[in-house]
Amino acid sequence: xxxxxxxxxxxxxxxxxxxxxxxxxxxxxxxxxxxxxxxxxxxxxxxxxxxxxxxxxxxxxxxxxxxxxxxxxxxxxxxxxxxxxxxxxxxxxxxxxxxxxxxxxxxxxxxxxxxxxxxxxxxxxxxxxxxxxxxxxxxxxxxxxxxxxxxxxxxxxxxxxxxxxxxxxxxxxxxxxxxxxxxxxxxxxxxxxxxxxxxxxxxxxxxxxxxxxxxxxxxxxxxxxxxxxxxxxxxxxxxxxxxxxxxxxxxxxxxxxxxxxxxxxxxxxxxxxxxxxxxxxxxxxxxxxxxxxxxxxxxxxxxxxxxxxxxxxxxxxxxxxxxxxxxxxxxxxxxxxxxxxxxxxxxxxx
Amino acid sequence: xxxxxxxxxxxxxxxxxxxxxxxxxxxxxxxxxxxxxxxxxxxxxxxxxxxxxxxxxxxxxxxxxxxxxxxxxxxxxxxxxxxxxxxxxxxxxxxxxxxxxxxxxxxxxxxxxxxxxxxxxxxxxxxxxxxxxxxxxxxxxxxxxxxxxxxxxxxxxxxxxxxxxxxxxxxxxxxxxxxxxxxxxxxxxxxxxxxxxxxxxxxxxxxxxxxxxxxxxxxxxxxxxxxxxxxxxxxxxxxxxxxxxxxxxxxxxxxxxxxxxxxxxxxxxxxxxxxxxxxxxxxxxxxxxxxxxxxxxxxxxxxxxxxxxxxxxxxxxxxxxxxxxxxxxxxxxxxxxxxxxxxxxxxxxx
DNA sequence: TTGAAAGCGCTAACAG
DNA sequence: CTGTTAGCGCTTTCAA
Numbered sequence: 001x002x003x004x005x006x007x008x009x010x011x012x013x014x015x016x017x018x019x020x021x022x023x024x025x026x027x028x029x030x031x032x033x034x035x036x037x038x039x040x041x042x043x044x045x046x047x048x049x050x051x052x053x054x055x056x057x058x059x060x061x062x063x064x065x066x067x068x069x070x071x072x073x074x075x076x077x078x079x080x081x082x083x084x085x086x087x088x089x090x091x092x093x094x095x096x097x098x099x100x101x102x103x104x105x106x107x108x109x110x111x112x113x114x115x116x117x118x119x120x121x122x123x124x125x126x127x128x129x130x131x132x133x134x135x136x137x138x139x140x141x142x143x144x145x146x147x148x149x150x151x152x153x154x155x156x157x158x159x160x161x162x163x164x165x166x167x168x169x170x171x172x173x174x175x176x177x178x179x180x181x182x183x184x185x186x187x188x189x190x191x192x193x194x195x196x197x198x199x200x201x202x203x204x205x206x207x208x209x210x211x212x213x214x215x216x217x218x219x220x221x222x223x224x225x226x227x228x229x230x231x232x233x234x235x236x237x238x239x240x241x242x243x244x245x246x247x248x249x250x251x252x253x254x255x256x257x258x259x260x261x262x263x264x265x266x267x268x269x270x271x272x273x274x275x276x277x278x279x280x281x282x283x284x285x286x287x288x289x290x291x292x293x294x295x296x297x298x299x300x301x302x303x304x305x306x307x308x309x310x311x312x313x314x315x316x317x318x319x320x321x322x323x324x325x326x327x328x329x330x331x332x333x334x335x336x337x338x339x340x341x342x343x344x345x346x347x348x349x350x
Numbered sequence: 351x352x353x354x355x356x357x358x359x360x361x362x363x364x365x366x367x368x369x370x371x372x373x374x375x376x377x378x379x380x381x382x383x384x385x386x387x388x389x390x391x392x393x394x395x396x397x398x399x400x401x402x403x404x405x406x407x408x409x410x411x412x413x414x415x416x417x418x419x420x421x422x423x424x425x426x427x428x429x430x431x432x433x434x435x436x437x438x439x440x441x442x443x444x445x446x447x448x449x450x451x452x453x454x455x456x457x458x459x460x461x462x463x464x465x466x467x468x469x470x471x472x473x474x475x476x477x478x479x480x481x482x483x484x485x486x487x488x489x490x491x492x493x494x495x496x497x498x499x500x501x502x503x504x505x506x507x508x509x510x511x512x513x514x515x516x517x518x519x520x521x522x523x524x525x526x527x528x529x530x531x532x533x534x535x536x537x538x539x540x541x542x543x544x545x546x547x548x549x550x551x552x553x554x555x556x557x558x559x560x561x562x563x564x565x566x567x568x569x570x571x572x573x574x575x576x577x578x579x580x581x582x583x584x585x586x587x588x589x590x591x592x593x594x595x596x597x598x599x600x601x602x603x604x605x606x607x608x609x610x611x612x613x614x615x616x617x618x619x620x621x622x623x624x625x626x627x628x629x630x631x632x633x634x635x636x637x638x639x640x641x642x643x644x645x646x647x648x649x650x651x652x653x654x655x656x657x658x659x660x661x662x663x664x665x666x667x668x669x670x671x672x673x674x675x676x677x678x679x680x681x682x683x684x685x686x687x688x689x690x691x692x693x694x695x696x697x698x699x700x
Numbered sequence: 701t702t703g704a705a706a707g708c709g710c711t712a713a714c715a716g
Numbered sequence: 717c718t719g720t721t722a723g724c725g726c727t728t729t730c731a732a
Contacts, residue, residue, distance in 0.1 A: 064481035069725035071418035088443035095435040100464040114450040131414035239648040272650040298589040300622040421711035
């Protein structure tokens with residue numbers, strides 16, 4: 001860091017390193033600060049000639065608007081908050097990718113919050129974000145605490161709940177039905193001739209619960225409720241955990257001939273564990289994942305999975321907020337982006 | 351959005367929904383705004399009694415400090431900027447995890463920027479972040495454009511370059527040597543008796559280049575420079591791409607008996623491709639990854655990889671900034687967190 | 701289309 | 717330890 005003399009000698013030289021402000025730009029362009037402000041935010045409100053002079057001054061002085069001052073004066077911040085349960089999970093990575101992609105074309109900035117799947121943390125983060133007068137708020141999931149929900153309902157900005165669907169969203173929502181997806185996947189296993197598909201899941205959260213319910217419903221509909229087998233753990237999901245749960249399942253329910261995995265990591269772990277056990281994946285044991293990360297199609301044998309529109313959800317959420325902010329109305333404010341079962345060798349039975 | 355009457359009728363009722371400000375809290379607690387401000391930021395500067403009254407008023411009014419006003423008045427923002435090349439990559443996911451974990455214990459907030467491995471984007475983001483008077487800036491990589499570097503050197507906040515090491519950091523740095531890591535991994539393959547280890551890589555960036563150089567150096571040292579085989583693609587890395595590159599390698603250099611993969615995704619893809627080709631992984635073909643994601647140990651056969659301290663780097667970077675901000679000096683301002691070769695079945699030869 | 705004046709809510713600096 | 721006084725740099729009226 002550069003050292004400064006105790007007291008700078010008064011000198012005609014410009015104060016070193018002081019950032020240019022609107023006042024500086026206005027002086028440089030021979031106009032008022034408000035015109036500069038307008039030229040920058042709504043170019044159409046300023047005559048062409050003035051605008052040109054202003055833009056040049058901005059260039060020459062390397063002016064960068066002060067976000068804080070702007071937010072304070074306008075009571076608006078340009079920050080869109082995003083609250084997700086995990087930053088390390090590939091599923092949310094894809095979501096973020098879609099989000100960052102979409103935001104690049106707007107004047108907004110994303111501010112990420114990591115809830116760690118903890119309701120209290122989420123509540124705290126919601127408060128903090130709301131305190132910053134965000135331009136919008138994007139929340140993963142629909143399971144906010146009631147206090148959080150109350151705060152959200154008082155929010156003066158658009159709010160989008162994503163990744164899931166609920167009857168009564170706070171404001172807007174875009175996602176897909178985890179229940180239906182699991183139900184479809186289970187139906188697929190049954191249709192392929194697996195008689196006793198099981199379910200394995202790690203770190204059970206509300207989203208997972210809905211998938212599990214979908215699995216159970218499909219089993220019940222097939223008159224196989226008594227054959228439902230579920231193995232879960234509160235620990236975080238990982239490929240290694242997938243292997244562990246698979247082994248546990250084989251021990252607890254040796255009759256299970258297929259397994260619906262709560263996510264792709266678990267499915268991959270199940271695949272490796274099955275191979276270690278010398279099982280023929282697809283024929284002796286069916287494996288189906290959830291999310292359809294790129295690895296699923298590349299695996300050997302290729303793994304069946306439910307493709308979820310994570311990137312698309314991110315893009316849609318951002319566009320919904322931008323639309324609301326610019327045009328006012330968003331239609332429809334509730335979007336089901338669906339899912340798609342990607343059938344591959346791991347559930348081929350034959 | 352709630353509708354507002356054109357002109358609110360003057361009424362004795364409290365203005366609906368108006369957020370409490372310092373003035374409100376001060377009035378409620380019977381003191382001045384500055385004392386409230388102090389009680390909140392430096393509790394020690396206020397007597398116990400006053401503090402208690404203030405805290406209660408804060409509670410009762412649900413006061414939340416206005417970030418923008420605070421930043422404007424103090425010329426400090428509490429925001430630590432983090433610029434990474436990808437939000438979807440598991441490697442950076444782990445980094446973020448470490449970062450978010452560490453920041454939770456501080457009063458700071460992280461603001462993520464996605465450079466998409468693009469120097470111009472990175473430069474732009476650096477400017478934007480710097481314009482917000484961040485409390486600190488964390489940059490992945492050491493390959494900023496010269497304009498970006500110039501801006502960074504003028505920055506008035508701590509700057510940490512992470513994930514890599516360079517002779518002349520902008521300010522502080524924490525990472526490990528990609529060159530040395532690849533050199534070590536290649537050395538391992540040679541020591542295990544593989545005579546012609548190749549290298550595959552996707553989306554070659556400067557970090558990758560250094561790994562490749564490490565590979566080449568190890569080959570040269572072993573007098574096998576003439577046996578070096580490299581297959582790369584500008585496309586993004588993925589498991590599927592790993593399979594593709596592996597097949598391409600087999601075609602182009604059928605004599606290669608091992609492959610050092612630029613990342614774990616590629617290694618996993620190589621594993622699957624090798625299995626598809628009926629090769630015995632470990633014996634007929636050695637496979638080594640880079641980063642050691644959880645999947646590597648769980649795979650069948652388990653895959654050798656270079657473990658990189660991503661979470662630790664995140665935690666260290668944040669602590670370096672916090673220390674600089676609170677205590678002034680950070681020692682040492684340059685940290686090599688090293689790496690560790692995790693040897694597993696995929697390079698067992700035997 | 702342009703400008704002048706008046707804050708936004710907070711904190712730095714200086715007094716008591 | 718506590719309070720007063722001035723802004724921070726921008727945008728919002730309102731007026732010309």
